[in-house]
Amino acid sequence: MLPLLISSQIREADAYTIANEPISSVDLMERASKAFVGWFCNHFQEKKKAITVYCGTGNNGGDGLAIARMLSEHQYKNINVVVARFSDKASDDFNTNFKRLQQTGIPLKEVKPGESLPEENSPIIIDALLGTGLNKPLEGDYKRLVNYINNLKSTVVSVDVPTGFFSEGEMPADAIVLKADLVITFQQPKINFLLPDSAPYIDCWEAVNIGIDEKFVRSLNSSYQAVEEKDIRGLLKPRHRFSNKGTYGHALIIAGKEETMGAALLSAAACAYAGAGLTTACVPKSGLTALNTYMPELMAVIRSGGEVPAIEWDKFSSIGIGPGLGKQDDAMGLLADVLANYEKPIVVDADALNLLAANKELWAELPENSILTPHMKEFDRLFGEHGNWWSRIQTGLEKAREHNIYILLKNDYTITITPQGMVYFNTTSNPAMATGGMGDVLTGIITSLLAQKYTPEEACIIGAYIHGKAGDELSRPNRLNVVMPAQLAARLPATMAKLMA
Known part of the structure; x- marks a missing residue:
């Protein structure tokens, strides 16, 4: 299983990796930025297109500054950086990368509270404004900036988490979030990526490995887990x-x-x-x-x-x-x-x-x-009306425990909720x-x-996985727009045989 961490656990895992690898925090930031750039370069190969990197002044902004520098080193010809100086505070790693960026000659603009936003014409925007840990809706200058970018026709690629998006917890229905065409996230998806509430804000995401200590991550015993193929092979x-x-x-x-x-x-x-x-x-x-x-x-x-x-x-x-x-x-x-x-x-x-x-x-x-x-x-x-999927999961945990039952809540990432308090996200299936x-x-x-x-737990986890896997095997190689249920049922013996081979 792939553990899915809440924001405080992500920070804990980062700190453990820094202390025990050992590696400095700014070098871990460098490694994360390199992983982002590696995936970006493979999928955005037109190096003459203008790219603007929007950075906050925390560690997500530090990632953005490092990414801008690395893209320039990879011969992307038209890189611009906008720093949102909406706070007097800045992280040490942001300051280190800010100094490094100033030595490159990459065009840099700073926007301070209440100032007019610079005109934006880049077809690609990289969002490195806030990152994980947000627990309240955007307001003030960040809200103004996000609304401005959302009204552009640019392709938006977010670093780790779209600005304004909650990594976990209840997303307010009227939240202002920077809408991302793609999120390149670090190490593992954030829990809310796997819930339908993310659909208005995230078209797709890709997780890149940044070398966080996996043994420590597993020791955190997260209640949220993503099912992997190797788990099904073992079951x-x-x-x-x-x-x-x-x-x-x-x-x-x-x-x-x-x-x-x-x-x-x-x-x-x-x-x-x-x-x-x-x-x-x-x-x-x-x-x-x-x-x-x-x-x-x-x-x-x-x-x-x-x-x-x-x-x-x-x-x-x-x-x-x-x-x-x-x-x-x-x-x-x-x-x-x-x-x-x-x-x-x-x-x-x-x-x-x-x-x-x-x-x-x-x-x-x-x-x-x-x-x-x-x-x-x-x-x-x-169980009563719910305004969002996070609250459904919490109710599911309560009711599964109360009645000693398993609840398999169907959606893109079908969720198995156990009476022991575990939440398993299935990772197969397609539209x-x-x-x-x-x-x-x-x-x-x-x-x-x-x-x-x-x-019962195995039946839920395996059942959801092979159901989605059979659908994937029918849809993807043949580019089918619709997979019929009878087709899928007949496919099951072959799907299971492959997994047991």
Whole structure:
């Protein structure tokens, strides 16, 4: 796992690296600036274009001054620097790099409080004004400067963090932030980069390694972690000789009604493709022909006339409930029956989540270590309205602990929240997967993994990863604009085989 640090931990890790490598703080700044410039040069190769570097007077500004000097050394012909002297304070490393810059002949302007802003015509702007640690909205001269730059048509590349952006914590809805086309950030992404609240301010980001002591970073035991491919390779269990269908469990998918059988088919198929030894779908009688035609490997428990069928609960290793189930009385009866008779963790999705939200008395029956898989609106129905994603994570941590459940909160970087207080961000998936039915596939995958005796935490982490990875494998090499859920489900065996190779 890649630890994701809050601002105070980033400063702590910097200080530890400086003290124990050892390296001076200004030399660590030099190394970070070199890493930035290396990535920048590979992607912005036109060296005659004008570039203006906007610098504050703290360490982020010091990075900017060093970056300007290095770009000039790399033969970029038209570098300009603007220093925002909006404070009497300046960091020691900023002052060191300011003196170094003055020796280069690079054009330098300083702007002081209340002064007119210089006319800006550069097509590329590098933002090194404030960096991490901001915990209040911009105001005064910084706000004026950021609004000015935002109204230009320049490409903006931010150093570490866009000015005005909070690395973690709640972003005010009306925050003034310098909108970045690209952020080149140091060591690891900031937590808020991975939340949808960042979308209006950051088009894309790239993390560059600056040599922070990784062993110390891991010792900080951050509650926030990004899942890496090596983690999934270590968790997946290859199939062995002399195993049989019983080795890999029997999963039950309770889903679908007459009008929404597609959700049941997708979820059950994904469950089988992800490796459950046996998969049974509990579907309405009208859907049996569709089930048999779609995937003859699936078995069925038939629901008829709105009655709850008699089910031998003990024969199932795992249960997923909700996709396309509806919210009528029979759906409520099915959910209540599961909760009353099944003691192992279950996967609760879609309409089953909405039933939980509307019938709070059901919470007491929810088996420990069950997995809830809401998207944003379903999450808010369950736990109340939220103004931003950071507050959803904090509520998720509270509710996961209170009910001893796992919450898989779906978005670009799907978030697994555990009752032990951990938050795992998935790092696979792409916009081509934004298609109805993808959530049904994910429910089937997680139910399948539970049947195969993965822990609920492993099922969430692996399930989200291989779901996104299969989508990536379908989309990126073929430049597909849309990946269909049925395609993705069928891709799962190949994706998992590659990861276990």
